[in-house]
Every structure is written in structure tokens, then in C-alpha cells.
Amino acid sequence: MHYKTLLVAFMGLAFFWGNAQKQIPEVEQLLQKMTIEEKIGQLNLLTPGGGVATGEVVSENVGAKIKTGQVGGLFGVAGPDRVRKAQELAVKESRLGIPLLIGSDVIHGYKTTYPIPLGLSSTWDMDLVRQAAQMAAREATADGINWNFSPMVDIARDPRWGRISEGAGEDPYLGSKIAEAMVKGYQGEDLAAVHTMLACVKHLALYGAAEAGRDYHTVDMGKIKMFNQYLPPYKAAIDAGAASVMSSFNDVDGVPATGNKWLLTDLLRTQWGFDGFVVSDYTSLNEMVPHGLGDLQAVSALALKAGLDMDMVGEGFLTTLKKSLDEGKITAEDITKACRRVLEAKYISGLFEDPYKYLDSKRPKNDILTKENRALARKLATRSFVLLKNHNNLLPLEKKGKIALIGPLADSRENMLGTWAPTGDFNLAVTILEGFNNVASNADIKYAKGANISDDVDFAKNVNALGRRITMDERSPEAMLKEAVDLAKTSDVVVAVVGEATEMSGESSSRTDISIPDIQKKLIKALVETGKPVALVLMSGRPLTIPEEFDLPVSILQVWHPGVEAGNAIADVVFGDYNPSGKLTATWPVNVGQIPIYHSTKVTGRPAPESGEFQKFRSNYLDAPNAPLLPFGYGLSYTTFDYSNLRLNKKEIHQGEAISATVTITNTGNYDGEEVVQLYLRDVVRSITPPKRQLKGFQKVMLKKGERKEVTITLSPDDLKFYNAQLEFVSEPGEFEVFVGTNSDAELSETFTLK
Ligand code: BGC
Numbered sequence: 146m147h148y149k150t151l152l153v154a155f156m157g158l159a160f161f162w163g164n165a166q167k168q169i170p171e172v173e174q175l176l177q178k179m180t181i182e183e184k185i186g187q188l189n190l191l192t193p194g195g196g197v198a199t200g201e202v203v204s205e206n207v208g209a210k211i212k213t214g215q216v217g218g219l220f221g222v223a224g225p226d227r228v229r230k231a232q233e234l235a236v237k238e239s240r241l242g243i244p245l246l247i248g249s250d251v252i253h254g255y256k257t258t259y260p261i262p263l264g265l266s267s268t269w270d271m272d273l274v275r276q277a278a279q280m281a282a283r284e285a286t287a288d289g290i291n292w293n294f295s296p297m298v299d300i301a302r303d304p305r306w307g308r309i310s311e312g313a314g315e316d317p318y319l320g321s322k323i324a325e326a327m328v329k330g331y332q333g334e335d336l337a338a339v340h341t342m343l344a345c346v347k348h349l350a351l352y353g354a355a356e357a358g359r360d361y362h363t364v365d366m367g368k369i370k371m372f373n374q375y376l377p378p379y380k381a382a383i384d385a386g387a388a389s390v391m392s393s394f395n396d397v398d399g400v401p402a403t404g405n406k407w408l409l410t411d412l413l414r415t416q417w418g419f420d421g422f423v424v425s426d427y428t429s430l431n432e433m434v435p436h437g438l439g440d441l442q443a444v445s446a447l448a449l450k451a452g453l454d455m456d457m458v459g460e461g462f463l464t465t466l467k468k469s470l471d472e473g474k475i476t477a478e479d480i481t482k483a484c485r486r487v488l489e490a491k492y493i494s495g496l497f498e499d500p501y502k503y504l505d506s507k508r509p510k511n512d513i514l515t516k517e518n519r520a521l522a523r524k525l526a527t528r529s530f531v532l533l534k535n536h537n538n539l540l541p542l543e544k545k546g547k548i549a550l551i552g553p554l555a556d557s558r559e560n561m562l563g564t565w566a567p568t569g570d571f572n573l574a575v576t577i578l579e580g581f582n583n584v585a586s587n588a589d590i591k592y593a594k595g596a597n598i599s600d601d602v603d604f605a606k607n608v609n610a611l612g613r614r615i616t617m618d619e620r621s622p623e624a625m626l627k628e629a630v631d632l633a634k635t636s637d638v639v640v641a642v643v644g645e646a647t648e649m650s651g652e653s654s655s656r657t658d659i660s661i662p663d664i665q666k667k668l669i670k671a672l673v674e675t676g677k678p679v680a681l682v683l684m685s686g687r688p689l690t691i692p693e694e695f696d697l698p699v700s701i702l703q704v705w706h707p708g709v710e711a712g713n714a715i716a717d718v719v720f721g722d723y724n725p726s727g728k729l730t731a732t733w734p735v736n737v738g739q740i741p742i743y744h745s746t747k748v749t750g751r752p753a754p755e756s757g758e759f760q761k762f763r764s765n766y767l768d769a770p771n772a773p774l775l776p777f778g779y780g781l782s783y784t785t786f787d788y789s790n791l792r793l794n795k796k797e798i799h800q801g802e803a804i805s806a807t808v809t810i811t812n813t814g815n816y817d818g819e820e821v822v823q824l825y826l827r828d829v830v831r832s833i834t835p836p837k838r839q840l841k842g843f844q845k846v847m848l849k850k851g852e853r854k855e856v857t858i859t860l861s862p863d864d865l866k867f868y869n870a871q872l873e874f875v876s877e878p879g880e881f882e883v884f885v886g887t888n889s890d891a892e893l894s895e896t897f898t899l900k
Pocket residue numbers: 197199200250294347426427652
């Protein structure tokens with residue numbers, strides 16, 4: 146047979162199976178021995194409680210179910226001894242002794258919590274991101290975990306959505322690089338090694354595009370936007386070898402992701418070639434019932450047929466699949482296919498070879514919260530901070546004199562880790578007061594709280610649903626304010642630590658008003674009125690609307706939620722031991738009315754005037770500019786960088802050719818510093834409306850004071866491509882404009898032509 150005929154036959158077969166097959170002999174032999182009930186059991190993921198229950202159900206009778214082969218995996222169980230007990234029930238007491246997958250949400254560090262993902266993305270340092278994930282894997286596996294529900298790669302362009310904190314921001318290019326770095330960090334070279342764990346890319350798909358920024362809300366998006374803007378990071382994670390995928394809560398084109406065949410099979414497996422397994426989100430299978438897709442039996446059958454392999458907590462598969470099989474609604478092969486994928490994951494984790502391989506009781510002590518790990522967390526945090534403004538070059542401060550450290554977050558251990566850190570322990574976190582005293586021990590540092598995080602009792606109650614993050618001081622607001630102002634007046638400089646409590650962002654923490662709470666605004670104004678120099682250390686899990694604070698004569702350092710080394714890292718940057726280099730990965734709007742707002746917006750047929758002036762019958766607002774307060778990619782340094790002499794190595798290229806842009810960058814200020822050189826591309830004319838510009842390359846470089854460097858960024862042929870109206874990934878001939886600079890408003894530009 147001609148090889149092409151063979152190839153077509155093979156592709157047809159792959160299509161028939163719905164995906165590439167691993168065909169592991171051990172797994173195939175095991176499948177032969179399994180009853181249909183045992184196969185269904187492997188599709189069941191439970192949590193015995195003790196973790197964060199984000200749905201209404203917590204699993205019951207877990208031990209009995211494991212023994213009878215009704216459980217494929219657990220999460221919310223950690224520590225070699227506890228995991229061993231569970232694993233022994235499966236291995237020694239169930240008929241076939243199939244080991245369990247042990248999952249966990251290790252979102253930004255296991256016990257050594259590092260910055261929330263939005264902060265981590267602000268480092269623009271892929272090597273550091275990979276190291277962070279690697280450290281998380283080393284710690285989590287030391288505690289018996291072999292499967293991580295991360296990375297979360299959902300593109301988010303609506304900062305009202307609380308989970309913007311958990312991803313890499315608004316941009317598909319940067320988001321894809323981060324997705325790849327995290328998968329490689331978690332999974333390493335060999336998934337069976339004891340320091341690596343299976344990654345689970347989530348939440349497929351489009352979860353970050355919830356209408357009105359309200360969590361779990363409807364998503365409605367056309368395919369062109371989906372393919373060009375929202376899907377690339379998931380695909381990048383799959384291309385990097387992610388072993389599993391989590392389906393999202395929302396619907397995609399009218400069908401909930403968890404039961405969406407187009408998404409879970411046609412796109413994920415057939416088009417992208419994914420050969421791992423898909424798990425639902427927490428009870429997202431059951432939630433297809435209120436979504437309006439039928440009863441539990443119907444939605445379970447639908448989801449299995451669509452390509453869902455494992456059901457998280459809801460037990461829809463466990464309780465209905467046999468009935469659906471008997472009634473002819475699904476086939477035995479549908480069940481076998483899903484079971485095979487779960488078993489294959491166990492096989493590649495090395496669990497069949499040794500079910501107890503992640504259970505060395507000496508490892509937690511040796512691998513978790515080590516000095517080196519804490520040092521890395523501190524480094525990561527310093528790199529994640531973004532200097533938003535430096536009025537009169539107030540920062541960095543000298544390590545001397547009288548410093549008033551003021552604000553509800555200045556001595557608040559419980560708010561340092563940030564959202565989704567269930568494996569971390571906030572009691573281990575370094576407060577900012579402690580960090581200042583550690584790093585600037587010769588300075589006279591005095592603290593006053595100044596205000597509660599919020600004085601709105603109902604709001605605080607909602608924020609505190611997962612534990613007390615907003616504590617109400619017994620003193621009156623007036624007394625607290627007076628104490629702070631009096632302290633400020635007798636000090637040389639004021640550092641005010643303000644912003645959001647940990648649970649003001651994250652899952653189920655959407656806000657319609659994303660400004661600093663009123664009581665803290667009042668504090669900031671009163672401190673500025675003392676006439677003392679004021680630096681704001683701003684903490685949040687999302688972009689905030691801060692136009693008023695930005696206009697005040699203050700310096701502003703954005704620190705997200707920095708993790709276990711928070712105070713030390715903030716002190717490192719405030720006192721100049723590290724010169725900040727973070728850049729925003731999501732646009733900061735002027736007000737909520739501008740949302741959704743992002744740099745790769747389209748020009749439209751009636752663009753607003755370049756000047757920013759309002760013009761009738763143009764695409765603009767009567768009461769606000771189109772421009773954000775702070776653009777994507779923005780971030781200052783204690784030094785200054787000059788960009789000049791942008792040039793391309795070619796003026797014309799042909800399809801399939803690469804092109805390079807080189808720019809001269811000079812450190813013109815008084816400090817050594819790192820800068821993220823960013824390249825944006827505009828496809829001037831094409832068959833579908835192009836974005837104004839899109840990030841297509843970046844490089845983080847270190848320049849000593851006075852140093853000059855040539856930085857070259859190369860665009861690959863794929864960087865010129867986009868998904869056209871037929872959803873083909875193509876580049877079209879014509880002119881392209883390249884912009885290089887310090888943020889997405891970069892002005893230096895050059896053009897080239899694709900022939
Ligand atoms: C979240 C997931 C998480 C899961 C398990 C859900 O509520 O959406 O991101 O992995 O809970 O904890």
C-alpha cells in the first residue's frame with residue numbers, strides 16, 4: 146500500500162477513536178480483567194473533606210467506596226501517612242488493587258506560597274515561572290500528591306471577575322508562554338519521577354469570559370475571538386504535554402463545557418491531538434442540570450459521550466452510567482475509553498510500578514518550606530511587583546530615619562498569601578511590619594492600622610465566608626485615623642499598605658466596584674494632607690480602579706498578594722535591595738464602565754481621535770477616555786531606559802520566513818535594573834479585522850547603570866498567523882507594523898511586507 150494511503154487510513158482510525166491512543170499493554174491487560182462497575186469506579190473523583198469544598202457536596206463513605214473499587218482518585222488528602230492509608234485501601238483491599246490518583250489545588254506554591262498567578266505573570270520571566278512550578282511540584286509530591294489542578298490559563302479581560310487573580314492576565318501570547326513554562330515545571334522530563342506531578346490545565350474553556358465579570362456566569366463568544374484570543378493558552382499547555390484537562394463550569398457556544406463534544410473531543414482530541422484525560426470541575430457535571438440540559442442521568446451520559454473521563458465529586462457517573470448502559474444510551478466502549486485514559490495517567494505517573502512511590506515520610510521535612518524554597522518565594526515576589534508611579538523619586542527609601550508604616554494590610558498576616566492557597570499556612574507568612582524591621586533594622590519604624598480594610602459590614606461578611614480576612618477593629622474609625630495621622634506627622638516618610646483582603650478576589654469573589662474601599666481612600670487622603678512624602682504599597686488580586694489615588698502626589702508600588710515571604714520581599718523593593726521590574730499583564734481601567742478593556746482591542750470603523758479628545762460620531766465615551774489608566778505591559782523602574790534605533794533585518798519576507806527586530810536600549814538612570822523589552826505587531830490589512838496591535842515577543846534584560854545593549858526579538862512565521870473566517874491558521878500577504886518599547890503603547894515602529 147502506498148504510504149499516503151496508509152497515512153489516511155491511520156488518520157481515519159485516529160478520528161474514529163476520537164484521539165490518539167497510547168496503547169499501553171499493561172493498561173490493556175488490566176482493562177480485560179475489569180467489570181463494568183470497576184471501570185465506572187475509576188471515573189469517580191472524591192474528596193473526603195478537609196480541603197476547600199467549593200460546591201455543595203462533600204463526598205461520603207469514601208473509605209468503603211475505595212475498597213469496593215468505586216473511586217479512581219482523591220483530592221483534599223495530603224501527607225505521606227494519610228495518603229498511604231487511602232492508597233492501601235485501594236491497593237490492598239479493592240479486588241484489582243488499582244492505585245489512586247491523589248490530586249490537589251497547588252495554585253501558587255504548595256506550602257512555600259509564592260505570589261498569586263497574576264503577580265507571577267507580572268515577572269515576565271519564564272525561567273522563574275518554571276522554577277516556581279518545579280518547587281511546587283517538589284513540595285507537593287513530598288506530601289504524597291501526584292496530580293495538580295493547575296495551571297489555570299483562562300484569559301481574563303474583566304477585572305470584576307475575581308479569578309483574574311488566578312491566571313496570567315489578558316494576553317494569549319504571554320498566557321501561552323506561561324502555560325508552557327508551568328506545565329514543564331510541574332511535569333519535568335519524566336512523570337514517573339518522584340518530584341514531578343501531572344498537570345491539569347484548566348478551565349477548558351473560556352471561563353474567564355463570564356458575562357459582566359460574575360463568576361460561573363454565561364459565556365457567549367464567536368469562534369474567531371475564541372480561536373485567536375482565548376484558546377491559545379490551553380493549546381500551548383497541551384502542546385507542552387499537559388497530562389490532563391479540567392472542563393469549565395460555563396457553557397461554550399450554548400453547551401456546558403463539561404458536556405460539550407465539540408470542545409472535549411473534536412477540538413481537544415481530534416484537532417489538538419490531546420491524549421490525556423479530562424476531569425470535570427467541582428460538580429460541574431451535576432450543574433448541567435440547573436444549566437437546563439436534563440436530569441443527572443441524561444447529563445452524565447451526555448458528558449461521557451462528549452469526552453469527559455472523570456467526574457469530580459458529583460457522582461453522576463457513579464450513580465447513573467450503568468443504568469444508561471442497560472438502557473442503551475451509552476456503550477460499554479464509551480466507558481472503557483474513559484477508564485483507559487484514567488488508567489494511562491496512573492501508569493505514566495509510575496503508580497502501577499509502585500503505588501507508594503510518592504510516600505516517603507522523610508521527604509516533607511527535607512523538601513517542604515526549606516530555606517532555599519523560601520528564598521525563591523522571596524525572589525519571585527520581588528520580581529512580581531510593579532512600580533506604578535514614583536512621585537519625586539521617593540522610592541527607594543533609605544534604611545534610616547522615622548518611617549510611619551500605616552494601613553490595614555501592614556500587619557495582617559492572614560492576607561499575605563492571597564486567594565487559592567489552601568495548602569499554604571498564613572501563620573507562616575512574614576508581615577510587612579516584620580519585613581521592614583528585618584531589612585531596615587536601623588530605621589525607626591512605627592506602625593498604625595489607620596483603618597479597617599472595609600467598614601461595610603455586609604461586604605466584610607461575604608469576604609469572610611472562607612475565614613476571617615477582614616477584621617473589624619474595636620476602636621472607632623475616627624480614633625484609628627487620628628492615631629495614623631498623628632504618627633505620620635511625627636515621621637519623615639509614610640508607607641501606607643492598602644488595598645484588597647485575600648478573599649476580595651479569587652473564586653466566587655466578583656466585585657462591581659473595584660476601587661479601594663472608601664474607608665481606606667479616606668485614610669490615604671488624610672495621610673497625603675499631612676504634607677509628608679507618602680508611598681502606597683498596593684495589594685490586590687486584580688487591577689483596581691485608582692484614578693483619584695493616582696493623581697495624588699504619592700508613589701505607588703503594586704504588590705498583588707505576594708505569598709509567604711511578603712513582608713521581606715516588599716521591604717527588599719521599598720528599600721532598594723531589588724529594583725522593581727514587573728510589568729502589568731492586565732490593563733488597569735480608569736473606571737468600571739470601560740470594561741472589558743485590553744490592549745489588543747480592534748480599531749473599529751469610527752476610531753476615536755488620536756488626541757483622546759471626544760468627537761461626536763466616533764467610538765468614544767462622553768464621560769471617560771478610551772485609554773486605560775495604565776496600559777498592558779506597563780511598569781516603571783528606579784532607573785530609566787531609553788529605546789532607540791529600531792531596525793528590522795529585512796524589509797520583505799516570504800511565507801515561512803522569520804524576521805528579526807533589533808533595538809538599542811540604554812540604562813540612563815542611577816540604578817542597575819531589569820527591563821522587559823516588548824514587541825507588538827499590527828497586521829495592517831487582512832481578511833478579518835485586525836487588533837490594533839498584539840504582543841508577539843518580549844525579552845527581559847539586565848542593564849547596569851549607564852549600560853547599553855542591543856536586544857533582538859525574532860518573529861517566527863507562526864507569529865504572523867491568525868485564525869481566519871474558516872478557522873484556518875494562516876498569514877496573509879501585506880504590510881505589518883512592528884512596535885518595540887517598554888509597554889503596549891510602545892512608539893518606536895518599523896514596517897515590513899509579507900510577500
Ligand atoms: C475550582 C477549580 C478547583 C476545584 C477543586 C473548583 O471550585 O473551580 O479550579 O480545581 O474547585 O478544588
